[in-house]
Amino acid sequence: MAAPLYGGIEAGGTKFVCAVGTGPDDIREEIRFPTTEPEPTIRKAIEFFRNQEHGQLSAIGISSFGPVDPDPGSPTFGHITTTPKKPWLHTDFAGPIHRALAVPVGFDTDVNGAALGEWRWGAGRSLNTIIYLTVGTGIGGGVLIDGRPHHGMIHPEMGHVRIPHDRTRDPFEGSCPFHKDCLEGLASGPAIEARAGRKGDSIEPDDPLWDIIAEYLAYSLVNYIVVLSPQRIILGGGVMDQQQLFPKIRERVGSFLNGYIQSPAILDRIDSFIVPPGLGNRAGVLGAIALAEEAAHREQ
Known part of the structure; x- marks a missing residue:
């Protein structure tokens, strides 16, 4: 049976990095684009995952600029909250990803994600x-x-x-x-x-x-x-x-x-x-893949 495949989103204040893979030695596709308004930026990420041809994703992880709500039990889980980046104030981020792609979504801060990536692989x-x-x-x-x-x-x-x-x-x-x-x-x-x-x-x-x-x-x-x-x-x-x-x-x-x-x-x-960082500038997106893996395991 093929190994599970994951998507990762590193959402920074100036750019998004989206990738498909399983870890640092297996990144099958990656895209980078500027962070603009919430709707077109999130839509571009969704389109990337919809159009990738490497297989069915088991989950997607998001490591995002913040502040964010990372509590799965909260009604605003997956939201960016009081960010200084004003167009993104109180934006539901994980929700549109989950609804569009119908897979579990792991969600945390960009730096918690990067820390997780460095702990796993760096x-x-x-x-x-x-x-x-x-x-x-x-x-x-x-x-x-x-x-x-x-x-x-x-x-x-x-x-x-x-x-x-x-x-x-x-x-x-x-x-x-x-x-x-x-x-x-x-x-x-x-x-x-x-x-x-x-x-x-x-x-x-x-x-x-x-x-x-x-x-x-x-x-x-x-x-x-x-x-x-x-x-x-x-x-x-x-x-x-x-x-x-x-x-x-x-x-x-x-x-x-x-x-x-x-x-x-x-x-x-x-x-x-x-x-x-041991992972260089890939710590964030690899951390997002690690968040996706954890989200998939929670759903099993």
Whole structure:
């Protein structure tokens, strides 16, 4: 009997990635397109899955920008809720996919999905507790505890922690429409661009702005470490393509902790504790496929 086939949707604030397959070594078809208004964007995803010719899908997983409602028992399960992306406010996302394609749908945040993908196939393999933080158009964090995505009241919103902001050194007021100078408001791609007047990938690697961004990210990681005690932190997203950030962040995390956390992961192996994604930029869509697999198993 043929192995079950899954669909995955990585729904980002700027683009959608849809794929058909079973895992990192078996992606049979993939498409990318811009995130526009909800109806045409969701319709394009549905058309992709309807037109694929690789076999009957057993389920579809969605890892979406948020905030979202990931609670299967909630009347608004599968909805995007209070997102800063205003056209998508309170949009039913999973419902139209399920109704159009008549398969089980797994649904979670984009970062919980990416964390699940990294745990299954990437930098989080063999670990029980990991954090995946994406630093890009927004900043979001996914947490896996005992190999399961953490939800709680809704789900973690790790990009909106408050961190020290020295306005003498960095007078930028912040770009978050809800909180101004939370982590996302200070260190996301749009925040970097607003300060510099140009895209981050055109800013020189030795520009002092990267020291400020590294410091903000390090402060946030210290908060996550002392609260969640992860075994590994994975940093993805477009901003983290700036590879010079990794040593800056690691050095500052060690300095800010100041010897308090007596773990070899911090003291001796921080280069393998704070790492880039093992799946590269495929973590999100592969995580969506992992969500589809879980949804199919729940229906059995």
